[in-house]
Amino acid sequence: MATTTSTLARQRGLLLLPAIAKLASWRFKQMWRFLLVTWLGMLAMVVLACAPPLFSRIAITADLRSLAANSPDGQSINVQVISLSPTVSQVQRIRQQLDSLLKQGSLGSYLQGTPQLIVQTPPLSTLSTGDKRSAGLVLDGYDPAQAAQHTTVVLGRLPQVTTGQTVEIALTQDLARNLGLHVGSVFQERTPSVLGAQIWKLRVVGIVAPRSAHDPFWLPVANPFDSLYTGQSGSTAHNVLADAETLRAKIAALQTSPGKDASHLYWSYPFNSSHLDANDIPALSQETSDLDAQIYSTLTQIPGVAFASPGGSLFETLSNYSQQIVTLEIVITFLLLLILAIILFLVSMMSDMLVERQAAIIATLRSRGATRQHVFGAFVAQGLVVGLLALLAGPLLAILLVRGIAQLLLSPANQPSLNVITANPIQSALNVKWYAVVAVVVALFVMIVAIYRSSKLDIVTLRREASRTKHVPFWRRLNLDILVVLLIVAGYVVYNYFWQTLLAAQAFDPLLFNILKSGSFIVPPLLVAALLMLFLRLFPPTLHLATHAAARRRSAPTMLAFAQMERAPRAAARIIVLLALTIAASCFLLTLMMTKEVRTSDAAAFAVGADFSGPLPASDSFKTFDALQKQYSTMPGVLSATLGYSNSLDNPAGGDLNFMAIDAGTFAHTALWSTQNSSQPLPDLAGQLVAHRPDAAAHDVVYALVDAALWHQFGLSQGESFTLTMNDTGTLHMHFIALAQVNSFPGSYDTPVDPQSGGGLVVDYQSFATAYAKDSGTALSPNSVWLRTKDDASSLAHIRSALPDLQDRRMLTTSNQENSVHIDIIGVLAIGVGAALILALIGTLLSSWLNASNRLTSFAVMRALGMAPRQVAAILLWEYSFIYLLAFLLGTGLGAILTIFAPPAVSLLDLTGPSSLYNPYDVSPV
Secondary structure, three states: OHHHHHHHHHHHHHHHHHHHHHHHHHHHHHHHHHHHHHHHHHHHHHHHHHHHHHHHHHHHHHHHHHHHHOOOOOOEEEEEEEEOOOOHHHHHHHHHHHHHHHOOHHHHOOEOOOOEEEEEOOOEEEOOOOOOOOOOEEEEEEOHHHHHOOEEEEEEOOOOOOOOOEEEEEEOHHHHHHHOOOOOOEEEEEOOOEOOOOEEEEEEEEEEEEOOOOOOOOOHHHOOOOOEEEOOOOOEEEEEEEEHHHHHHHHOOOOEOOOOOOEEEEEEEEEOHHHOOHHHHHHHHHHHHHHHHHHHHHHOOOOOEEEEEEEOHHHHHHHHHHHHHHHHHHHHHHHHHHHHHHHHHHHHHHHHHHHHHOHHHHHHHHHOOOOHHHHHHHHHHHHHHHHHHHHHHHHHHHHHHHHHHHHHHOOHHHHHHHHHHHOOHHHHHHHOHHHHHHHHHHHHHHHHHHHHHHOOOOHHHHHHHHHOOOOOOHHHHOOHHHHHHHHHHHHHHHHHHHHHHHHHOOOOOHHHHHHHHHHHHHHHHHHHHHHHHHHHHHHHHHHHHHHHHHHHOOOHHHHHHHHHHHHOHHHHHHHHHHHHHHHHHHHHHHHHHHHHHHHHHHHHHHHHOOOEEEEOOHHHOOOOHHHHHHHHHOOOOEEEEEEEEEEEEEOOOOOEEEEEEEOHHHHHHHOOOOOOOOOOOHHHHHHHHHHOHHHHHHHOOEEEEEEHHHHHHHOOOOOOEEEEEOOOOOOOEEEEEEEEEEOOOOOOOOOOOOOOOOEEEEEEHHHHHHHHHHHHOOOOOOOEEEEEEOOOHHHHHHHHHHOOOOEEHHHHHHHHHOOHHHHHHHHHHHHHHHHHHHHHHHHHHHHHHHHHHHOHHHHHHHHHOOOOHHHHHHHHHHHHHHHHHHHHHHHHHHHHHHHHHHHHHHHHHOOOOOOOOOOOOOOOOO
């Protein structure tokens, strides 16, 4: 019996389809303009849902390609093999195994070309006598044809293949001078670490220099230009250039004892980064992470191979980049949810208006015999067609939108990264299909709910609702607004408790800290929802008071305007909420954008501490303090120079201690110091350090400025003394007195929240040098410099050319602003602001037009009763003036509240940007 009933029900449902289709087609002819607007809103939702992941793909690809192109050791995957007996057959077998391991999976598609083999001999000891000084040498064998493109030959020529007993070498001019060698010199070296030590005859055939200071062609571990090789015993040897084929033949006969310095073989596989794609990163990261163990376990099975490991900057980047992507995806998801919440509100509003527009038709159809299934099916069919068209067109339009945004935001060097979405747009659209599907499903769900609710209307219910609405929203019946407010208050109490617990804890919990900071993304939408629901609860009483006040003015347009809004407040409330939400969201997102932009320059200034800073060149290591001060102060383009001594000490409380001894007499004119570093001005602090210089000689104490992290770790108070160990052997102890506490020092990445993050300490250089000489018996030489410079291009070019190893605040700021991950976040925020403004404009115009068109009969009656057109227009003017004023006040108030959450939100965004190091410049959560 049950089966027969269900079969009949299915047959009746199928019989309804022709009527539903005909009704849907009829209504489409009547409402196609409004359906077009609804489709545009749904299309915008799909486009904006697909745009952030597409833009993130471009930005991550650009960042990854930039990192690969600027790798210090070049665009290659390097493999180091230490061999005790590097015979020809063994080298061939190693190469075969490496090819099989590396050229598979996703990684194999990026490895193109023939790998280069670099051969490095064990350290050789000089046997020759005469005017040549004894020195150990390590021969680095490169292919001469490739080496010629990266070498400047000062004298002679590059080493070539030799078949006799002599090995040709080339070395730098400084090394040749120190060893008393010249082109044509012949001398002998022996191999002390090899069984049955051999004698090698070496001939100097060239004096060479690198073509550029930081050429990635030369491996850092096998660089023949003024680099030192450190052996197993700690002894050092000078690297020199030789021919790879010659060395391969020479080392084939070597047998090295285990634990001794053996031959090193380096395979460098060219990596084509021009078609790197962010979508391949998970696979590449997994493969490179697995390669370390695979290469070691496979190659060490070959007899004579003692060690094997992949490495290089590019390899490390590929292995670890997936972690950054995960963090970035979490941040982008937070932002995407905020944007979609605004779009969803507009779509739901448009769905309600679509149904309200046809409420009279629905009621008439119901009264003429149409069932709820007829009405519901017809309107759902319209929604499905609209949703399907939005689903098909949305991802492709998102590609065009993202392409335009990327062309505006990305630097010219990163523009080629656009090919990851433009080369195959269909596949790119399919990659974001689930974002589009979720957007359409959510929009259809909201529309179906509105249709289901309205399908219950009949002519009696419609007239009752038209006279004065009595429908109470679901959230008001359950008092959800009051519940959300109570939850927010309770959440703030819990939040504050955990934050205070974190500050008082002895052990730092980074997970808890980042969860608390995540509240800057989670709390704002909840807070806005609660306040908007409170507004909707208070809006009808507000209209009642406004109507009562308007009645006293005895102005018909004013009274009719407020009476109409009081009778049917839903249309006015809808526009107010939409505009207020748009204003608040735009304020929050724009504040995030501006704070994020400023943050890039602040992070650069914090890292450098001045316009330029860093270690002194090695050539200045033997100059006196006064000579160096004069040298740098008179350098063209320099406004102020400060010399000092910096070192990283072991902090007994945990972490590293960043120690800086600066010339307090000039530091205040050189350093970049903000109120976030200290409430006291830097000149006052520096003046106090200068005033206590006599105490160093008289009492052997040094007055110090201590940052908040170290102050709390040591439990200091002003004027309290403490002792630090100043050398690695633990034999030099110096006494300090805490002069003042500061929040943070530029370049010192620590925080009082984390007891293990270390600390920072700044003292006067003259005071420290005096006490240091007294305690250690040796003079202290400065090793660091800080510069304040002019901004003109010629001055900056001169300083950068003269001091290429110093940190440059301006270049670091530019690098931060052009960082693709930073641009990714800025792009998503810009998409959110644009979406909010455009959709609010569409929603406001649509709602206003619908409200006016639904009241045409009312306006006609007013005109028939003698009201002038000017008075009818005055009614609408009063209504919308009140609506826009209230929306502006509500939106700006909400925006002001939301901007409180911008600083911690930006510090959370920094987990993926150029300022990803955790530092005290991060703003604590509210």
